[in-house]
Amino acid sequence: MATKEQIKRIYGLGAGLGIVGKDKDDMLHELIFSITGKDSVKQLDDSEFKAVQAELINRMKLADPNHLLHNTKSRNKKKEAEEIGCNGMATPEQQRLCWRYCYRLKELDTNPESADVGDRLIGVIGKVLGVTASKKQPFRWIDQEQCSKLIEQLKRYVNSAERRDIYDCIGSQAYEKLVQRYGGLSIYIAKADSVIRSARDEKIRRDFNGYNFKFLVNKYNLSERTIRSITAEIRQEKQNAPIEGQITFDEI
Structure with a gap:
């Protein structure tokens, strides 16, 4: 989640470019969605915030008549x-x-x-x-x-x-x-790295058994923090699932 300072920074840069509207259906949110696939500034993580900030700063430089x-x-x-x-x-x-x-x-x-x-x-x-x-x-x-x-x-x-x-x-x-x-519809085409990252995350979730963080860290060359973030939504479900070969109370 983006911090209050990061949110203020994004809106400030967007206002400087004149792309902030009264709701989320403005050019600022279109830009954010095109970069991150997210429709809210609050949802941005730190790396996504930096990517959006860099693009806004670059556009301000290009848009400045005095540049x-x-x-x-x-x-x-x-x-x-x-x-x-x-x-x-x-x-x-x-x-x-x-x-x-x-x-x-x-x-x-x-x-x-x-x-x-x-x-x-x-x-x-x-x-x-x-x-x-x-x-x-x-x-x-x-x-x-x-x-x-x-x-x-x-x-x-x-x-x-x-x-x-x-x-x-x-x-x-x-x-x-x-x-x-x-024809006539607005469609979002994700960047290549976004598609690759999404496919990788899905593989990690399939390989995850609820406990094998170290194995996944080595296999995908990621930090344990990243692995935990990717598997957060399914972790409880995986940990509560019976281990292969384990007999449940219903089977006794």
Whole structure:
């Protein structure tokens, strides 16, 4: 279970990215689920907390318009406040979300000579909003309503690119079957290490007899603490089960 400090840390980072909603059906919990397969911050163990924290920090770096990756100079807080989020103009959260979608599009682009993230963003701004934007201050003349429209279009671009990426990964026939069976549904695809870990844990539970912790530690090269955690739910049941060859009271 995550500590109070860890929970506050996750929500604080999520708020900084503008992905925290009023309930669990927000982008923060979608991110947590995609990394850990869990839908609650409270359920995270220490390693899962570190993985989610690392991803959030990385996204904050990429989403920060002042980050070195955007090739801009640092500006003081007063000047930044004058440039963004004032008088109905695009908020910092909206800007970060736009940058995040643009970086996702860059990740999905198979053309190594495609435009960089900054050029891609100002290109979309021009196409969707008809606004000529500069690379250093792309959101300077964009208000909140326009930025919401931009976000929705970027989201559609990302969804389309992700579908195309899946098509390229699994081929046309498999993609058609996937669409026929799961079209219109949201499905979670676990990371490879998550699938491997789940299969390993199931083997450990099958091998567990209620007492053979040392044997399992050596067989799977894990700590006894980890073995005990994996077998916690079935330990009492296994320990109460009759040993092979043992006669129960009902059989006397």
